[in-house]
Amino acid sequence: MVETEGETDVPYVNDSKTYPEITQNPLDEISLTAYALGGLGGLFLGLIPVLKFTNFNIYMIAFSLFHFLEFYTTAKYNPSKVSSDSFILNNGIEYTAAHLLGVFECFIEGYFFKSSKALTPVKIVISCIAIMLIIIGQLTRSIAMCTAGKSFSHFIKTEKETDHVLVKDGIYAYLRHPSYFGFYWWAVGTQLLLLNPISTVVFLYVLWAFFRKRINIEERYLISFFGKDYVQYKKEVSTRIPFIE
Numbered sequence: 001m002v003e004t005e006g007e008t009d010v011p012y013v014n015d016s017k018t019y020p021e022i023t024q025n026p027l028d029e030i031s032l033t034a035y036a037l038g039g040l041g042g043l044f045l046g047l048i049p050v051l052k053f054t055n056f057n058i059y060m061i062a063f064s065l066f067h068f069l070e071f072y073t074t075a076k077y078n079p080s081k082v083s084s085d086s087f088i089l090n091n092g093i094e095y096t097a098a099h100l101l102g103v104f105e106c107f108i109e110g111y112f113f114k115s116s117k118a119l120t121p122v123k124i125v126i127s128c129i130a131i132m133l134i135i136i137g138q139l140t141r142s143i144a145m146c147t148a149g150k151s152f153s154h155f156i157k158t159e160k161e162t163d164h165v166l167v168k169d170g171i172y173a174y175l176r177h178p179s180y181f182g183f184y185w186w187a188v189g190t191q192l193l194l195l196n197p198i199s200t201v202v203f204l205y206v207l208w209a210f211f212r213k214r215i216n217i218e219e220r221y222l223i224s225f226f227g228k229d230y231v232q233y234k235k236e237v238s239t240r241i242p243f244i245e
């Protein structure tokens with residue numbers, strides 16, 4: 001945008017804002033994905049009075065909101081890195097398989113052992129804990145993405161970019177990897193919400209092993225980028241993910 005500056009009439013260009021790279025952002029694909037995620041959330045919201053197992057509706061709403069927010073927060077706080085992949089719906093075969101396993105387990109148990117999904121007082125308490133985990137996980141993840149801003153990327157950076165700064169403030173002052181902490185508890189919460197004993201245990205272990213390995217690799221690069229500053233930060237702030245220092 002070109003504007004004139006008062007009496008001097010010197011033009012200035014307001015180019016301090018970074019805009020998304022349009023070639024990485026096919027608008028047809030993005031609008032359809034956003035529409036589909038909104039439709040999915042809306043559909044399961046509307047089906048609450050129809051389906052017996054309301055927890056499944058909440059799961060589908062949480063799933064669609066999570067993937068929408070991945071794109072939205074990237075577009076808002078890190079626009080130069082946003083792309084159609086920022087919905088992270090193509091988050092690897094393991095991620096897709098894990099959610100499909102969860103939905104499959106929920107249907108099989110619900111069909112063959114109807115009482116397993118009946119909301120007894122104990123299961124209502126478990127469901128409330130699950131919803132809390134989902135809300136805390138989602139908030140932690142989204143706040144982390146806002147706080148890290150341009151330093152956040154969905155992929156581990158192996159080369160330091162000029163705008164990559166070490167983030168130690170806000171939520172990063174309490175959690176060393178808040179977006180992973182959030183993702184972990186959000187995902188475990190979804191399986192607890194579906195009252196899936198097998199998938200809850202599988203998610204707890206498989207995601208834990210995944211993040212332990214990822215953090216290890218990510219931190220080697222962070223130490224190579226920020227040296228002593230990162231080593232000191234690592235000493236001071238814990239991940240608070242169980243058994244990952």
Ligand SMILES: C[S@@+](CC[C@H](N)C(=O)[O-])C[C@H]1O[C@@H](n2cnc3c(N)ncnc32)[C@H](O)[C@@H]1O
Pocket residue numbers: 144148151152153154155156157158165166167168172176177178179180181218221222
């Ligand atoms: C998917 S983001 C995850 C960020 C962080 N691990 C978290 O859970 O909030 C991965 C990118 O964030 C960068 N990163 C991780 N921690 C960082 C920090 N404290 N400051 C700046 N960049 C960081 C890494 O270099 C990597 O490219």
